[in-house]
Amino acid sequence: MDFTFDWQRTARTGLPEAVLCSAKSSGQLAEILAAARARSARLLLTRLEPAGFAALDDAARAGLDYDPASRTAVLGGPVALSGDDVAVVAAGTSDLPVAREAVRTLAFCGHEALLVADVGVAGLWRLMERIEAIRACRVVIAVAGMEGALFSVLGGLVSAPVIAVPTSVGYGVAEGGRAALSSALASCAPGVVSVNIDNGFGAACAAIKMLGVVSHHGGGVR
Known part of the structure; x- marks a missing residue:
């Protein structure tokens, strides 16, 4: 062994x-x-x-x-899931593998997630159609490649902390997720934090820790 x-x-x-x-x-x-x-x-x-x-x-x-x-x-099979405390928001369908890694990690640990896909800022109306459902969650995981604009947009629209997950989706200067990572780290929207490129697992773990802190103190901001 x-x-x-x-x-x-x-x-x-x-x-x-x-x-x-x-x-x-x-x-x-x-x-x-x-x-x-x-x-x-x-x-x-x-x-x-x-x-x-x-x-x-x-x-x-x-x-x-x-x-x-x-x-x-x-x-080992599934466990009972809590309510939709986490929203996993993917900018494009190309970002879904990373977003689904976050969703599956949350489910493994007993947290049901609201998955909102294909709401990138190139068509901002798509995000605005789902924004009230996203606002109802206590933590938001934002998954985006290319220029990563979704991170700052969500940070300016929700009261929950936003965990940015840059993805390696992109080409040219956006290739490999570096541009999206820089956007996450340089975001002017307060309350946005970032994990490593393509790290859906790490984002889910951070969300679980955040939920634990809120539960421990008996409250939270909706």
């Missing part, structure tokens, strides 16, 4: 340890899954490409809920 899993992370931090699959072999993933099954532990796997999922043997795939759109898999 060439891994040491942090089985106590949820109890210690409130967040689970997830398995980043992109740099692991199918054999390593099979060992991790077998260890989780031996403990009857639930497990979230991220960045599991369809080819990587297909490379797992039948025993490793058994019982896995795999979602190719988000490249995530869950071992």
Whole structure:
């Protein structure tokens, strides 16, 4: 066994340890899954490409809920979900893989999310048609590539904290998500914070931490 899993992370931090699959072999993933099954532990796997999922043997795939759109898999079945406390807002359909990673991470941890897709600022009316539903949420995760304008626009329209997720969707000066990341970090809208490029998992974890702080203090701003 060439891994040491942090089985106590949820109890210690409130967040689970997830398995980043992109740099692991199918054999390593099979060992991790077998260890989780031996403990009857639930497990979230991220960045599991369809080819990587297909490379797992039948025993490793058994019982896995795999979602190719988000490249995530869950071992151990679903849990009961709380209400729509988090809105995940994606600028374009090309940003959906990252947005769905956030949604799946939230669901794994027991939080239902409101997914609002294809509301980029090139057609601002699309966002305004959904803005009241977004405003009803306590945390907003904004997912956008290209120039990342959605982050500042949402920051100026909602009272909830906005977690910006720059995506690597774009070309030219926007290639690789650097322009969107710069927009997130340079936003003039107060209350906007940023995670790394394409990090839907990290954004969901930050949202869960924010919700925990609000719940601990018994209130929050709607």
